[in-house]
Every structure is written in structure tokens, then in C-alpha cells.
Amino acid sequence: MKPGKRYLLSAAGLAGFLLLWEGIAQSGWFEAHLLPPPSTLPATLLSEIRLGIWQDMVWASLRHYSIGFVIGSVLGVTLGVSVALFPKVEASQAWLARIFRPIPPLAWIPFAIIWFGISETAAAFIISIGIFWINYFTAMTAVLAVDKDLIEVARAFGHRSMFALLRKVIMPGAAPGILSGIRTGLGQGWMTVVAAELFGIPGIGQRMIEASGLLASEVVVLYMFSIAFLYGVSDYIFVRIQSKVLEWQR
Amino acid sequence: MATVIQTENLAVSFDGVTPVFEGLTLAIEKGEFVSLVGVSGAGKSTLLRVIADLIPAFKGSVRVDTPNDPTRRAIAMVFQAANLMPWRSVEDNITLGLEGIDVSDRLKKERVRWTLDLVGLGAYADRWPYQLSGGQQQRIGIARALAVDPDILLMDEPFGSLDAITRNALQDELLQIWKETGKSILFVTHDIEEAVYLGDRVLLLGGEPAHIINEYSIGIERAERRESEAFLRKVEKVRGGLQHAINATPSAH
Ligand SMILES: Nc1ncnc2c1ncn2[C@@H]1O[C@H](COP(=O)(O)OP(=O)(O)O)[C@@H](O)[C@H]1O
Ligand SMILES: [Mg+2]
Numbered sequence: 001m002k003p004g005k006r007y008l009l010s011a012a013g014l015a016g017f018l019l020l021w022e023g024i025a026q027s028g029w030f031e032a033h034l035l036p037p038p039s040t041l042p043a044t045l046l047s048e049i050r051l052g053i054w055q056d057m058v059w060a061s062l063r064h065y066s067i068g069f070v071i072g073s074v075l076g077v078t079l080g081v082s083v084a085l086f087p088k089v090e091a092s093q094a095w096l097a098r099i100f101r102p103i104p105p106l107a108w109i110p111f112a113i114i115w116f117g118i119s120e121t122a123a124a125f126i127i128s129i130g131i132f133w134i135n136y137f138t139a140m141t142a143v144l145a146v147d148k149d150l151i152e153v154a155r156a157f158g159h160r161s162m163f164a165l166l167r168k169v170i171m172p173g174a175a176p177g178i179l180s181g182i183r184t185g186l187g188q189g190w191m192t193v194v195a196a197e198l199f200g201i202p203g204i205g206q207r208m209i210e211a212s213g214l215l216a217s218e219v220v221v222l223y224m225f226s227i228a229f230l231y232g233v234s235d236y237i238f239v240r241i242q243s244k245v246l247e248w249q250r
Numbered sequence: 251m252a253t254v255i256q257t258e259n260l261a262v263s264f265d266g267v268t269p270v271f272e273g274l275t276l277a278i279e280k281g282e283f284v285s286l287v288g289v290s291g292a293g294k295s296t297l298l299r300v301i302a303d304l305i306p307a308f309k310g311s312v313r314v315d316t317p318n319d320p321t322r323r324a325i326a327m328v329f330q331a332a333n334l335m336p337w338r339s340v341e342d343n344i345t346l347g348l349e350g351i352d353v354s355d356r357l358k359k360e361r362v363r364w365t366l367d368l369v370g371l372g373a374y375a376d377r378w379p380y381q382l383s384g385g386q387q388q389r390i391g392i393a394r395a396l397a398v399d400p401d402i403l404l405m406d407e408p409f410g411s412l413d414a415i416t417r418n419a420l421q422d423e424l425l426q427i428w429k430e431t432g433k434s435i436l437f438v439t440h441d442i443e444e445a446v447y448l449g450d451r452v453l454l455l456g457g458e459p460a461h462i463i464n465e466y467s468i469g470i471e472r473a474e475r476r477e478s479e480a481f482l483r484k485v486e487k488v489r490g491g492l493q494h495a496i497n498a499t500p501s502a503h
Contacts, residue, residue, distance in 0.1 A: 147333075149331065149333050150333060152299075152304060152329075153329065153333045153335070155304055156304060156326075156327045157323070157347035157394070158323060158349075158350055159346075159349070159350065164350070168346070172337040175337070247378075248336055248338075248339075248378045248379075248380070249336070250380045
């Protein structure tokens with residue numbers, strides 16, 4: 001399929017969906033708060049912005065998200081790489097990882113609140129957990145998959161210390177895998193951000209719960225789309241950086 | 251003449267029990283071009299690895315005797331698959347062995363330029379490896395080894411995966427480089443014509459456990475080698491020796 005045609009069809013799919021939604025919402029089959037029509041969204045957005053709420057909530061969520069994302073990614077990649085490099089580290093974490101990995105990030109909410117209170121730290125903590133595990137496992141797999149022949153080449157040309165091998169072969173060789181893990185975490189983070197705020201930590205999630213209590217469902221929908229938008233922007237930026245860093249790939 | 255590589259009763263074992271080869275004694279003189287043939291699995295690559303100190307000897311010894319020069323490396327290796335680092339440009343791949351030795355940046359640049367021109371890829375410095383053909387990648391692998399100006403070149407079936415025309419061209423280029431630089435070369439191949447065409451001597455690795463079972467001095471002018479009667483007779487002789495070794499080795503069938 002030509003790119004132009006693909007583009008057109010994608011746009012048509014979205015337009016069709018919005019039209020269908022608008023039609024059903026306008027038909028009067030449901031009460032307005034059960035299914036707010038999409039045409040109310042621009043006005044809702046404007047009013048939230050005029051009240052200063054949209055900016056505040058988005059900014060707060062972005063903060064939780066960024067802190068959780070950075071901490072989860074850095075710790076996940078560092079530990080994942082160490083586990084792949086050192087058999088002793090691998091052995092010492094094997095059972096621990098098996099116990100803690102299946103616990104979903106949201107199951108940590110009670111402890112997050114006990115330890116950190118209803119605070120930004122608590123939200124960032126919850127977000128970082130999911131991101132941590134994703135990066136931990138992808139980084140470990142990526143390092144284990146580095147071409148052994150290339151490691152031998154580096155050694156043959158005089159780079160024999162662990163540090164030199166890390167710098168010359170292991171990290172560049174694992175970079176594609178590590179970056180794709182970071183990208184998955186980027187998406188996963190937005191999924192937990194809302195849940196982490198449902199308990200009153202100011203942010204998009206809190207505003208959504210508040211609005212649903214007031215049956216202001218168009219506000220809920222607005223923030224759902226805001227998350228989609230934020231995810232889209234962050235993913236787009238990341239992919240641009242990624243393709244620059246991995247320019248050497250076919 | 252000075253001996254640059256000397257192995258005495260060398261054995262390598264991966265499991266610490268069964269040796270890949272055993273009692274392997276060979277000597278390579280400075281400036282010599284030595285070919286090594288043997289069936290696959292005989293331990294040719296393993297021998298190059300132990301000489302390059304990439305794996306330890308199990309028994310016996312390897313002695314490499316080269317002048318101590320911090321601006322060069324004693325040994326460089328060319329691998330069967332070019333094994334370029336895909337995230338490094340062609341130029342940066344050639345620099346790999348120069349990183350960490352005592353050479354100024356300017357001199358590094360010159361060496362890269364020189365070796366790139368030598369392998370005929372001067373215009374490709376800024377490409378990524380994936381943008382090169384297999385033969386071109388192989389040349390970059392050779393350039394990478396030459397850039398460290400080694401006394402000894404260990405080459406592991408470097409032309410094995412190339413088409414006949416490219417292979418012949420690279421063989422002649424290699425001979426040219428060898429004549430100009432006077433390096434000592436240990437060249438592994440399973441192609442007997444190639445071994446006889448290139449080498450001053452051909453060593454035959456075989457038996458069980460493997461060792462050097464025979465050695466052939468070629469002694470024919472290189473200009474006469476591709477087609478002459480004497481060359482073809484020599485090839486047949488080595489081929490007979492290899493066949494004999496295979497027949498005498500139960501596991502090689
Ligand atoms: N890293 C390794 N671990 C275990 N066995 C190996 C390893 N490398 C090679 N071998 C074994 O050693 C023998 C010789 O291998 P190799 O030196 O690659 O042979 P050649 O290069 O002559 O084909 C083979 O039986 C091979 O299976
Ligand atoms: Mg081999």
C-alpha cells in the first residue's frame with residue numbers, strides 16, 4: 001500500500017469512529033452523561049484550561065511520570081545489565097525476581113501510601129515499579145544476546161578488561177534491545193500514572209475521579225484523550241531519538 | 251632467521267579433559283607466509299585463538315617473539331566472518347585496534363587512510379558496515395588488522411565465504427601487502443589450492459587428537475603458481491596427504 005493511501009485510510013477510520021460516536025450520542029438513546037458526544041470536547045478543554053486545571057493536572061502527572069520513568073529505567077537497566085554480566089549477581093536475584101516480578105505495580109499502592117503518604121513520591125514510586133521490571137528483563141536479555149564473536153574481536157584487538165568490553169561492545173550491542181525496553185516502559189508508565197493518582201494524589205487521575213463523581217463525563221473523556229496525547233508526544237520524541245542513536249541499523 | 255611463533259607440545263581443551271589437538275609443535279619464521287590446512291573441526295581456529303592468547307593453553311606452550319613497540323600490536327587477527335562492529339562506521343571499525351595504543355590522533359588517521367587505500371576502499375570511510383558487500387566487509391576486516399601494523403597476521407579462512415573472482419583478487423592483494431610489509435602470516439584455509447598458492451609452506455593439521463602431521467615446502471615462484479604443472483602437482487600432493495589423514499581418522503568420515 002502506498003503511504004499516502006495508508007494515511008487516508010487511517011484518517012478515514014478515525015473520522016468514521018468519531019462520527020459514529022457523535023451520532024449515537026446525539027440520538028438520545030442514552031443520557032448525555034453516559035456517553036458525552038465528542039463535539040463537546042473542544043469546549044470542555046477550553047474551560048478546563050481557562051480554570052487553570054488542565055495545565056496544573058497535566059504538569060503534576062508529567063512530574064510523577066518523569067520521575068518514576070527516570071528512576072525505573074535507570075535502576076532497571078543498571079540491574080538488568082549487572083545480572084547479565086555477573087553470574088553471582090544473577091544467582092542472588094533469581095528467586096527474588098521470581099517473587100517480586102509478578103506483583104503488579106498497583107498492588108504496591110497501600111505500601112506507597114504507608115511509606116510516602118499521599119504524595120508525589122508515592123505516585124512516582126508506583127510508576128517506577130512497572131517500568132523497572134520491563135527494563136530489568138529487556139536489558140538483561142539484550143546483554144545476553146550480544147554477539148560473542150564481536151566480544152572476541154574486541155579482545156583480539158586489545159580490549160580485554162570488563163570495562164573496555166562494556167564500552168566497546170556490550171553496551172552498543174545491547175543498545176537496540178535496551179532502547180526498545182525503555183520505549184515499552186514509556187507506554188507502561190502512562191498506564192499506571194492514572195491509577196497511581198486515583199487515591200487523591202493531584203494529577204490527571206485524581207481529576208478524572210473527581211469529575212466522574214460530579215457526573216461530568218465529558219471531563220473524564222477529555223483527560224482520557226489528554227493521556228493519549230501525552231503518550232503520543234513522548235513516544236514520538238523517543239522514537240526520533242532512538243532512530244538517531246541506532247542510525248547504524250539497516 | 252628469527253622465529254616469531256613457536257609452539258611446543260601444545261594442547262587445548264575446552265572441557266579440561268579431551269584435547270582438541272595435542273602435542274602440536276610448530277615454528278614460524280619472521281616474514282614467512284605459512285598456510286595451515288585441515289578438515290573442519292580439526293582445531294585450526296582454536297590454534298589461532300591460543301596463539302592470539304584469546305584462550306589458554308591446556309598443555310605445552312606458545313611463545314610469540316616480536317619487538318616490543320607500544321605504537322603497534324604484536325598480533326592481529328582476521329576472522330572468517332568479517333565481524334565488523336555494526337554500530338561503528340567503516341573508519342571507526344578500522345580504528346578499533348588503535349584505541350589504547352600509543353599513537354597520536356594524527357597518526358591514527360593516517361594509518362586508517364593508508365589501510366583503507368591499501369584494500370581499495372578509500373571512498374567508503376563514512377559508510378556503515380551494512381552498506382558494504384560481503385567482500386568489502388572482509389577487506390575492512392583485513393584493513394582493521396593491518397592498521398595496528400602487526401608483526402604477525404593470523405588469518406582464519408578469511409576468503410572462505412567469497413566468490414571465486416573476489417577471492418582471487420584478495421589473495422593477490424594479500425600477497426602484495428605481505429611483500430611490501432614483510433609481516434609473518436599464518437593463514438588458515440580448507441581450500442588446498444589457496445594454501446599452496448599463498449604459502450611458503452603448507453602445514454597439515456590432522457589425526458586424532460590432531461597435530462601437525464605433515465608439512466610441504468612449496469618452492470615455486472609465485473608468478474608461476476596459478477596454472478603451472480609444478481603447482482598443480484603440489485596441490486595434488488597436499489590433497490593426497492589430507493585425504494590420507496582423513497582416511498586414518500575414524501571420526502572425520
Ligand atoms: N568455544 C568452544 N567450546 C567448546 N568446544 C569448542 C569451542 N570452539 C571449538 N570447539 C571444538 O573444538 C574443535 C575444533 O574447533 P575449531 O578450532 O573451530 O575447528 P576448525 O577451525 O579446524 O574447523 C571442534 O570439535 C569444536 O567443536
Ligand atoms: Mg575454523
